Amino acid sequence: MRTLKVALLGCGGVGSEVYRLLGRQASDLAARIGTPLEVAGVAVRRPARPRAVEIPPGLLTSDAMALATRPDVDIVVEVIGGIEPARSLLLAAAKSGKSVVSANKALLAEDGATLHQAARDNGIDMYYEAAVGGAIPLLRPLRESLAGDAVRRVLGIVNGTTNYILDQMDTSGVGFADALEEAQALGYAEPDPTADIEGFDAAAKGAILASLAFHTQVTAADVHREGITGVTPADIASARTLGHVVKLLAICERSDRGVSVRVYPAMIPRSHPLAGVREAYNAVFVEAESAGRLMFYGAGAGGVPTASAVLGDVVAVARNRLAGTRGPDATTYADLPVLPMGQALTRYHVALDVADKPGVLARVAEVFARQEVSIRAVRQEGRGDDAQLVIVTHSAPDAALARCVADLGAMDAVRAVASVMRVEGEGEE
């Protein structure tokens, strides 16, 4: 029986768990694949450095490229992250005929087309289930289970750090800065939290989800992105009054005109299945024409859950390799246009500090009417100098809504635009 040899590139939080599980689960993996796996080598920057998992020194190497292209290697697992050297390593591995498993969302979102093309050209598998939603099976269901359906919309909580922060703001009433500090203390946020709190991480995942859902190449650069640093306790309180909760969402939508992919904090109804996703958990809600509404929920990050997804892919590519075949491609035949944010249909929740005088509502309503935005509900809170006007719109092109907000800000009767946030998941459309 032929052993399949696995090269592990990277041995951090995910890589060390992959290594550990390849050992601990060896007999189960062999039974499921039909042949044993063997670790051919582990590429790390500093082989001599002490690490969490014990690796025989003979397996460690600092020459990732040599390992990724070594003739006896069958499967290359990349858990380094980032664009380079990961891209060069994966392309070289593909060219050498290795099957490839990666957890690299940034790379897949930036240059998935090149990687997929390399996989096709060389007849190998390139799997990356771990890139989105940690252990939650998402990419395989989208690519395979829903292959006979038409996905209309994907709404995802795909970043655990920001969900933890927003959940803390909602449940404890703390502000953003305090919630971030707490998340950092607990290890849910990095010392430099930019990628998470500015939505870069969610945008990369949104691009990957949209590409698979709509059979269209979408890159991170196509994704409209807003982070959560501007979310205030007032926004959270406004959402609560509406019976809503604020979540950072990756939204992938298909309409007759094309696809829209966007990441921003939005209010969703507390009755929505995503509203109950607490702490650092992830969940992705999918609406498909025939399947209806589906949700996938679980741990979206962490070395151990992510390693589970990596190993699921290792088993899949190993089975394919043994059968002399490759798994289904991520097709991009639909090649739909990606719409600019201004053309996306959204709904706004706007809170205005106003002078409590007759005629204010009429003038505010006039602003919306001028942009042909239909108002769904208006509510005045407080009186006199503390008066606040809260408006929720029906859906309209985002650009028209943004113009309304700009025009409102310039009105004499409006002292301040206290809160602006989009509303999603109401199933109005």
Next chain:
Amino acid sequence: MRTLKVALLGCGGVGSEVYRLLGRQASDLAARIGTPLEVAGVAVRRPARPRAVEIPPGLLTSDAMALATRPDVDIVVEVIGGIEPARSLLLAAAKSGKSVVSANKALLAEDGATLHQAARDNGIDMYYEAAVGGAIPLLRPLRESLAGDAVRRVLGIVNGTTNYILDQMDTSGVGFADALEEAQALGYAEPDPTADIEGFDAAAKGAILASLAFHTQVTAADVHREGITGVTPADIASARTLGHVVKLLAICERSDRGVSVRVYPAMIPRSHPLAGVREAYNAVFVEAESAGRLMFYGAGAGGVPTASAVLGDVVAVARNRLAGTRGPDATTYADLPVLPMGQALTRYHVALDVADKPGVLARVAEVFARQEVSIRAVRQEGRGDDAQLVIVTHSAPDAALARCVADLGAMDAVRAVASVMRVEGEGEE
């Protein structure tokens, strides 16, 4: 380009939707598979009968066996249901080298081993994602995404009819009979609801889930089964007092001693992700060693959602056929013993109508102690003749708990055992 020919066996609620979608989605399906699909024929009992979907008369036949084995057919889709003639048709199709897609939970749960063996012997695919959870991707995630992990437990709400009934009982306070009648009026329950309310449907699905999760052949006959006909408003109220809700669960558990597969109504905490699954929706909660807790949620039945799952499988087997290969098998290498119900570790909630007299609690506690069952909480409600003693146990072998209940029923101080229900999903173990 070679067209792949599909034979459709059965044209009821699911079959007619499959036929309709094969037409409506034809160009998308062709792009995703790499070649067009063509309906070779549709086998029905009465070809002349008027039907919801328009099918050219030349495609209709009453000879399902001839269609399933016709030389030009590539893929056989079976949506007839039941054991025979479905089994004979699928075995003949496999023997003729057709790839097979089925939505038949009863058949897969009764005789999956024979079907899988026939698939292996003839080098064809036998896929059946639609058999459990309608459109929810469940079997593919268990078989493929979690192939590198060790599943510990599956808790599933896999029957929409009973979930609708229990949800109505919980939210409207109606009794079982009224809730069933309403479910029937709305089309959520069949005129003969036995398969649903007695748990046969859930048991079949539990057997399929356990087989995949534990790499062990489990049949419907191995599943301990209790339906919901005995669930009373008092049980629902007791659950509410405890902060719980009653759900019919399919439970698949793995321990050092083997696997336990069982279906019964149980109380679960309202904070559990499954507690929020309302109406006729389904959801399956999976606990795996590395992945942690995952949940899959969606429409568990209905012609259109089920057709989505069938078509996903059609695309998968078509791609494999085109590539000259077959997908991963449902392995049964682990071959774990299936434990009898008495050995399953469960927790009980017991409500006793008692005489409110000194010493009653001591005697009740003595009954549990004799069976070595540890009590987690005791609460007395009411006084005098209306006194009720509510006991929640820690986990213990089910047989010991059942003996406690029998002994309590025989006690002089116990006027009646008002409610007995298992408690699940507390994550105590």
